[in-house]
Amino acid sequence: MKQRIVTGVIAAVIFIAFLVIGHLPFELFTCVMAIIAYYELIAMAKIKQNSIQAILGALAVILVVLNAEVQKVFSYDLVTLFIALALILLIVTVFSRNTFSYDKASFVLFSALYIGFSFMLLSQVRVEQSLLLLLFILVVIWSTDSGAYFIGRQWGKHKLAPHISPNKTIEGMIGGIISALIISGIFQLVANFDDPYTPFKLIVMTLLIAIFGPIGDLAESALKRHYDVKDSGKLLPGHGGVLDRVDSWIFVLPVLYLFQLI
Template sequence: MKQRIITAIIAGAGFLSIIIIGDWPFTLLIFALATIAMHELLKMKQMKLSSPIGLLSLFLMWILLLPETILGFRWLHIDKLEMFLLLIIVLLALTVITKNKFTFDQAGFIILSSVYIGFGFHFFIYTRFLEQGLSLLFFILILVWATDSGAYFSGRFFGKHKLWPQISPKKTIEGALGGVLLAFIIGIVFITFIPLFTNWFTTVLFILVVSVTGQLGDLVESALKRHYSVKDSGQVLPGHGGILDRFDSLIYVMPILYLLNLI
């Protein structure tokens, strides 16, 4: 527990500081986090990062992660999504060229992982550089952390009914509801001092989406770990596991907020 607290304080302070700084240090940090997260997924699948397929999967993820201003393909007269689709075609062709040594299942894993990690972290960068991006990103982080804390303590003291025991045996319905409740309490206090939205309907919807989908994102990563029989995604953060273990909720929340036009 002591190691967990020390890691949380040091890593949390560093992460928040770089969010405040913004600009290229923030972009570089997100690039590093996304790269480590992709490595963790490949390791679960027992695919080496240094292999040609591992490097290609990284490149696929970077295409979706980095803004056009950093990684663009206008010199080839194609956009990022067209390049991504081209590389998917290459991956599928490799299943034939390698005579199924590289399988369709592996290709599917790489494509889905690239979208999961790439788009998830991409919208960190996108949100930070919006007009109110710093306040908005802090609001999202606070809501996710409030949900995690509320779910933990509500589940510990009031939890009786399992939420999804096949995926995450310790999570309870009472815990999930407690997480949403604390997110609303903390969220309303935050918005009272730093108004981000023009009406309360948007505020309530935003808090609900972040809290509910954040918990769903946590379950998605739990399902991944259970499928590949691993306890943690990695050991980058002592006492906390890997990058995916800490960012699973956030990288699931961010694209959903974008699709709902909430960021």
């Protein structure tokens, strides 16, 4: 427990420092996090990190996360980028002598798209929108997790997804939603949001975060269970890997994007 607390505090201090600084330092820090999360993900599928296919996926992640900066040097379209990556990965399957299958090619493509796009949104919200908005999103995610944990431990009886995560309960998820709404309300009272982030829109965002955040966590749990992996990595002692810490964020941010809220 002591190791978990120490690691959590150090990681939080580093993250908050870059979050406050913003601009290019935060973009680069986000890119480093994305690369680590990407390699943790493909390692689950036992794809060699130094293979050409893994490196191509990592390059795609960098080009997506640092899209705003790279576009200043040369222009490219993200859809075209992933079409090119898909075709190149298929070419690799042809010449790999059956060591790199279609399944693994699909996994690399999915990993690069999911990780790259999610972390790009994390960076863009901070750099192109506001620190306040990103703090709101993160605080609501953390309050959802905390509420679900404490309510679930105290009153949880009905399992939410026992085949994936036996500790999560329906009562815990409801507690997480209530906790998120309370913290969201307090946050709005002390913060000054500009248009178009009206109280109604922020409540909608809160509900989406509180519902889809736990689903993102369960999605990663399902992936780890499929590949028989306990933690995504060992970078954060007591916590696992980067992916274990950001599984809710990287699911919530695309959801908010799809609803045109970020």
